[in-house]
Amino acid sequence: xxxxLIIEDNLEIRENTxxxxxxxxxxxxxxxxxxxxxxxxxxxxxxxxxxDIMMPGIDGYQVIRELKANPxxxxxxxxxxxxxxxxxxVKLAMDMGAYGYIRKPFDVDELVQLINTCVE
Amino acid sequence: xxxxKVISLESEAGFRVLFECATVSILVINEQGSIGLANPCxxxxxxxxxxxxxxxxxxxxxxDDLRARHAHHRSGYFAKPKTRPMGLGMELYGRKKNGExxxxxISLGHYELDxxxxxxxxxxxxxxxxxTKKLVAxxxxxxxxxxxxxxxxxxxxxxxxxxxxxxNTWLGYTGRQIxxxxxxxxxxxxxxxxxxQCMLTYTNAFDRRQSFVMEYRLRRHDGQYRWxxxxxxxxxxxxxxxxxxxSCSDIHDQRMMQEELEQLVQTRTAELYRAxxxxxxxxxLKSRFVSMASHEFRTPLSIVLSSTSLIExxxxxQHDERIQKHLTRxxxxxxxxxxxxxxxxxxxxxxxxxVETEYDTIDIGQFMNEVVEDVQATRRxxxxxxxxxxxxxxVTVDQKKxxxxxxxxxxxxxxxxxxxxVVTVTSTLNPDALIIAVADRGIGIPEEEQKYLYSKFFRAxxxxxxxxxxxxxxxxxxxxxxxGGEISCISKQEEGTTFTVKIPKAxxx
Numbered sequence: 001x002x003x004x005l006i007i008e009d010n011l012e013i014r015e016n017t018x019x020x021x022x023x024x025x026x027x028x029x030x031x032x033x034x035x036x037x038x039x040x041x042x043x044x045x046x047x048x049x050x051x052d053i054m055m056p057g058i059d060g061y062q063v064i065r066e067l068k069a070n071p072x073x074x075x076x077x078x079x080x081x082x083x084x085x086x087x088x089x090v091k092l093a094m095d096m097g098a099y100g101y102i103r104k105p106f107d108v109d110e111l112v113q114l115i116n117t118c119v120e
Numbered sequence: 121x122x123x124x125k126v127i128s129l130e131s132e133a134g135f136r137v138l139f140e141c142a143t144v145s146i147l148v149i150n151e152q153g154s155i156g157l158a159n160p161c162x163x164x165x166x167x168x169x170x171x172x173x174x175x176x177x178x179x180x181x182x183x184d185d186l187r188a189r190h191a192h193h194r195s196g197y198f199a200k201p202k203t204r205p206m207g208l209g210m211e212l213y214g215r216k217k218n219g220e221x222x223x224x225x226i227s228l229g230h231y232e233l234d235x236x237x238x239x240x241x242x243x244x245x246x247x248x249x250x251x252t253k254k255l256v257a258x259x260x261x262x263x264x265x266x267x268x269x270x271x272x273x274x275x276x277x278x279x280x281x282x283x284x285x286x287x288n289t290w291l292g293y294t295g296r297q298i299x300x301x302x303x304x305x306x307x308x309x310x311x312x313x314x315x316x317q318c319m320l321t322y323t324n325a326f327d328r329r330q331s332f333v334m335e336y337r338l339r340r341h342d343g344q345y346r347w348x349x350x351x352x353x354x355x356x357x358x359x360x361x362x363x364x365x366x367s368c369s370d371i372h373d374q375r376m377m378q379e380e381l382e383q384l385v386q387t388r389t390a391e392l393y394r395a396x397x398x399x400x401x402x403x404x405l406k407s408r409f410v411s412m413a414s415h416e417f418r419t420p421l422s423i424v425l426s427s428t429s430l431i432e433x434x435x436x437x438q439h440d441e442r443i444q445k446h447l448t449r450x451x452x453x454x455x456x457x458x459x460x461x462x463x464x465x466x467x468x469x470x471x472x473x474x475v476e477t478e479y480d481t482i483d484i485g486q487f488m489n490e491v492v493e494d495v496q497a498t499r500r501x502x503x504x505x506x507x508x509x510x511x512x513x514x515v516t517v518d519q520k521k522x523x524x525x526x527x528x529x530x531x532x533x534x535x536x537x538x539x540x541x542v543v544t545v546t547s548t549l550n551p552d553a554l555i556i557a558v559a560d561r562g563i564g565i566p567e568e569e570q571k572y573l574y575s576k577f578f579r580a581x582x583x584x585x586x587x588x589x590x591x592x593x594x595x596x597x598x599x600x601x602x603x604g605g606e607i608s609c610i611s612k613q614e615e616g617t618t619f620t621v622k623i624p625k626a627x628x629x
Binding site: 009010012013016017019020023054055056057083084103104105106107108 | 411414415418419421422423424425426427429430433442446449453584585586
């Protein structure tokens with residue numbers, strides 16, 4: 001069973017996304033902040049990381065920067081979730097090595113499809 | 121050498137050469153007025169042939185009307201002959217053979233020959249000098265007339281810087297006598313405020329003999345001080361500095377118009393900058409709105425969408441408890457979105473001045489309990505709300521607005537305070553006003569950001585990802601103001617915040 005790590009500060013979105021992925025057949029790990037999320041990623045080496053960009057404390061950019069710099073986590077596909085519609089933000093995250101991105105409000109099937117593609 | 125020359129001149133040959141070659145006309149006459157000798161220059165001057173004048177009466181060389189008088193003068197001379205210029209102070213004229221009369225200057229001398237007194241006249245044609253003199257006189261009269269009739273005011277000063285001349289235009293303008301203006305009298309007409317600068321400019325330019333242009337206010341004949349432009353230039357005669365000449369024009373109206381125009385330009389520029397600032401502010405507001413709306417809308421929409429998908433799956437799985445949870449989530453998200461929309465609408469109404477007040481008499485205690493009930497959803501784990509009231513409990517207020525104000529202040533206090541903390545709401549109804557204070561021990565507002573507290577879309581840096589539109593406090597303040605009240609805030613980061621709302625009683629109908 002593939003593992004997905006969700007890093008998202010909004011409780012409802014974190015829980016809903018987790019439930020959807022669990023019902024789809026993934027093992028879900030979740031964290032409500034960037035620092036804890038990085039620790040979880042290093043410790044459990046998930047198959048995919050799903051991360052929010054705008055979070056208090058360490059934001060999504062910092063999370064991907066640290067994970068890509070760490071050989072233990074550098075190869076884990078990173079998908080970020082954003083509420084922003086700024087092209088520059090999308091480009092920045094992609095340039096930092098993200099596998100893909102998904103915009104809020106997201107279509108559940110699209111999310112599942114994106115995760116499936118990247119674990120395959 | 122000099123002696124030798126004198127000796128040679130004493131010989132007759134010497135005198136002859138002098139006589140023949142002289143460029144002055146020489147005539148020798150006897151007491152009867154008969155011409156005995158005329159040199160070639162004299163023959164040429166009067167246009168006679170050589171020797172033609174010999175034996176002729178001297179009067180033939182005079183204009184007709186002077187001849188009789190001349191015979192009388194001649195007798196007078198021979199009675200007391202001496203060397204002197206002729207006709208001192210008179211204009212003398214000669215007459216050519218053809219009758220042409222021309223001005224002359226004559227010197228007289230005499231000598232004795234064989235017991236007879238002979239007079240010698242040295243005649244010079246002064247036609248050119250007379251013409252030049254006349255021309256100079258005419259020119260001077262012309263310039264003087266021009267100066268007097270000039271539309272500009274003219275002054276002239278001498279070497280001592282004192283004025284020696286003012287034209288009629290100046291005198292007409294100041295309404296003063298020439299004696300009052302001469303010397304430095306003119307300066308008494310300058311506005312005292314402008315005098316020092318004016319004299320400094322004049323003196324400096326004068327000492328350096330440089331042209332100057334200055335503006336000052338001069339008293340006109342009607343007592344009004346008016347702006348004058350004075351252009352001064354040094355004057356020279358034969359390259360010798362003689363003083364200054366200046367011309368002045370009244371530029372008052374022009375200057376006033378210019379000042380008015382400048383004032384207008386300044387006002388317009390300021391208006392333009394204000395408009396630009398407003399435009400900038402609007403543009404900034406717009407981008408803050410887009411950024412806020414993007415985040416604040418997308419989050420509840422994501423919840424709605426994902427909860428809906430989950431309900432579909434849980435229906436198939438007959439998982440009623442989960443279905444209920446997601447239905448609650450959807451409702452809460454929709455309510456959240458509705459609140460945001462309501463805030464937009466309220467603010468728009470406030471901006472358009474369309475908000476009116478509606479007063480009811482309520483029981484403040486009961487009202488407070490309802491407010492606390494309204495914010496239950498925001499209450500964090502183990503948080504407590506303490507309600508204290510002092511004074512009469514019946515109060516006339518616009519309860520919709522007061523409810524919005526208190527719900528907003530109270531839910532802010534809960535959102536930004538830790539779990540298990542206490543939020544205190546204290547209300548006081550005194551004869552003048554209803555005062556309500558909402559105090560928390562939350563994260564506080566950074567001091568440097570407190571000035572933006574009531575600005576649209578403002579969120580303090582330390583709010584992190586706690587949801588909010590940045591519109592609540594803007595509306596709260598506007599509502600308080602609509603009711604004629606005021607709001608204040610005391611806050612310290614990491615210690616807590618107290619908002620105090622004061623609504624004057626006098627405003628209630």
